[in-house]
Amino acid sequence: MLDLNLIKTNPQKVHDALMKKGWDVDFEPLLKKMDKRLELIQEVESRKAEANRLSKSVPQVKKEGGDVQQIFIKVKELAKDNEKAEAELKKLEDEINEFVLALPNMPDDDLLGGEKENNKVISTFNKKPEFGFKIKDHVQLCESLGLIDYERAAKISGRGTWIYKGLGAQLEWAILNFFIQEHLKDGYTFILPPHLLNYESGLTAGQFPKFENDVFWLKDQEPKKFLLPTAETALVNLHRNEILSEDELPKKYFSYTPCYRMEAGSYRTEERGMIRGYQFNKVEMVQYTKEDESDKAFEELLHKAESLMQKLGLHYQVSKLAAGDCSHSMARTYDIEVWIPSMGIYKEVSSVSNGRDYQARRGMIRYRDKETKKTKYCHTLNASGLATSRLFPAIIEQYQQEDGSVVIPEVLRPFMGGISIIHPIKK
RNA sequence: GGAGAAAUACCCAAGUGGUUGAAGGGGAUGGUCUUGAAAACCAUUAGAGGGUGCAAGCCCUGCUAGAGUUCGAAUCUCUAUUUCUCCGCCA
Numbered sequence: 001m002l003d004l005n006l007i008k009t010n011p012q013k014v015h016d017a018l019m020k021k022g023w024d025v026d027f028e029p030l031l032k033k034m035d036k037r038l039e040l041i042q043e044v045e046s047r048k049a050e051a052n053r054l055s056k057s058v059p060q061v062k063k064e065g066g067d068v069q070q071i072f073i074k075v076k077e078l079a080k081d082n083e084k085a086e087a088e089l090k091k092l093e094d095e096i097n098e099f100v101l102a103l104p105n106m107p108d109d110d111l112l113g114g115e116k117e118n119n120k121v122i123s124t125f126n127k128k129p130e131f132g133f134k135i136k137d138h139v140q141l142c143e144s145l146g147l148i149d150y151e152r153a154a155k156i157s158g159r160g161t162w163i164y165k166g167l168g169a170q171l172e173w174a175i176l177n178f179f180i181q182e183h184l185k186d187g188y189t190f191i192l193p194p195h196l197l198n199y200e201s202g203l204t205a206g207q208f209p210k211f212e213n214d215v216f217w218l219k220d221q222e223p224k225k226f227l228l229p230t231a232e233t234a235l236v237n238l239h240r241n242e243i244l245s246e247d248e249l250p251k252k253y254f255s256y257t258p259c260y261r262m263e264a265g266s267y268r269t270e271e272r273g274m275i276r277g278y279q280f281n282k283v284e285m286v287q288y289t290k291e292d293e294s295d296k297a298f299e300e301l302l303h304k305a306e307s308l309m310q311k312l313g314l315h316y317q318v319s320k321l322a323a324g325d326c327s328h329s330m331a332r333t334y335d336i337e338v339w340i341p342s343m344g345i346y347k348e349v350s351s352v353s354n355g356r357d358y359q360a361r362r363g364m365i366r367y368r369d370k371e372t373k374k375t376k377y378c379h380t381l382n383a384s385g386l387a388t389s390r391l392f393p394a395i396i397e398q399y400q401q402e403d404g405s406v407v408i409p410e411v412l413r414p415f416m417g418g419i420s421i422i423h424p425i426k427k
Numbered sequence: 428g429g430a431g432a433a434a435u436a437c438c439c440a441a442g443u444g445g446u447u448g449a450a451g452g453g454g455a456u457g458g459u460c461u462u463g464a465a466a467a468c469c470a471u472u473a474g475a476g477g478g479u480g481c482a483a484g485c486c487c488u489g490c491u492a493g494a495g496u497u498c499g500a501a502u503c504u505c506u507a508u509u510u511c512u513c514c515g516c517c518a
Contacts (some may be wrong), residue, residue, distance in 0.1 A: 041478055045487045055499045058445075069517045223508080243474085375475080
């Protein structure tokens with residue numbers, strides 16, 4: 001959530017920042033409501049103060065005196081006068097909230113405005129692999145190697161799903177285990193969260209209200225629950241409504257969960273296979289930091305995500321996203337994109353983002369400053385580390401051999417019982 | 428799924444509808460004593476959100492959350508959430 005005070009004191013600045021994300025917001029009606037709100041608060045509270053004062057003046061021993069009756073009548077009048085104003089105030093505050101909760105985070109000053117076309121590749125790692133033979137795509141390879149069963153997945157579930165099978169399942173599990181081991185080495189705390197979350201969690205993370213239709217909702221559950229679209233949603237809510245001590249920060253977490261997404265209407269033929277599905281596996285990192293340490297944490301997360309790619313020996317690039325392509329809740333996002341040879345393009349395997357205080361304001365996630373003893377909002381950051389659904393195809397394709405076999409990256413072999421190469425199944 | 432009980436501050440806990448924003452412990456912090464520590468003793472230790480003011484301060488809200496009754500609610504009523512106990516069902 002954006003700082004209401006900032007909107008009040010410098011609406012132009014907020015407007016211009018959101019403009020870079022393609023949001024042309026007119027703050028005039030909001031500012032009017034905020035002024036009206038203050039007016040009403042003063043009116044209501046002075047009546048309450050008067051009523052409290054009168055009530056206190058009633059003697060504790062009950063007497064049927066005339067004065068007392070007068071007070072009863074007067075206090076009742078005050079309460080009645082307040083009814084309408086309080087209802088109006090409540091409505092106004094709801095409207096203000098609704099409006100502000102829908103707004104995206106402000107992008108950092110250094111970001112270019114606009115959408116994807118203004119994303120900037122800031123680094124690449126490894127050379128594009130050259131193949132001296134006609135390459136196969138991952139769908140063909142997974143089929144011939146017996147790693148993925150798309151047909152039976154369609155049978156038991158539906159489109160947009162797949163089954164990891166045999167060595168395919170082992171490879172997927174090896175990748176996840178490799179990530180987990182790396183994060184543990186770096187001192188991150190491993191969290192296995194519930195996959196069903198309540199509305200408040202989605203609101204704090206910033207998924208709601210904007211993306212309410214993009215997640216899977218459970219039918220007939222009260223209170224309503226949805227399947228997490230990313231572990232970030234769970235991790236960033238761990239300390240909702242808490243005041244942390246400064247010494248605890250930064251807090252560093254990671255989770256493995258499947259991610260459940262509607263991906264409504266986004267299916268394209270180029271995204272066949274496991275490039276885009278309703279459910280994919282991801283290891284996610286989240287940090288809570290002090291307000292002046294989130295830039296440092298951002299560098300750390302980016303470095304960690306990159307180091308996983310480097311250890312896997314994959315060719316990838318890092319893109320600094322333009323404001324309009326950053327996540328809704330985020331002030332800055334860098335994507336790590338892996339080369340998919342058959343598609344001839346780079347696909348996102350990790351988004352590294354700094355949310356600054358946007359999520360913390362929504363979820364009242366704070367810490368106490370040691371010197372001033374005042375509470376401040378934490379900064380929250382998240383980074384995939386990593387999502388496997390693009391990584392698995394990338395490994396299969398980048399490591400494919402002329403005979404149709406696939407070499408297993410060395411770092412994964414210990415997690416696969418030492419298997420170093422997967423051969424096509426003989427028919 | 429059914430039946431009951433509970434929710435008070437960092438923790439434990441008292442609490443009668445009216446100076447209760449809340450007794451009492453513990454813990455923490457500071458001090459006295461001590462060569463140092465422990466013990467003992469003394470002191471401090473209620474946060475949070477909002478309004479107003481240059482400020483000191485004052486005002487509103489606040490005892491899980493939301494409604495209600497009342498001149499007045501931690502205290503009475505209703506609803507939700509969570510926890511515990513018992514019963515049933517079940518991997």
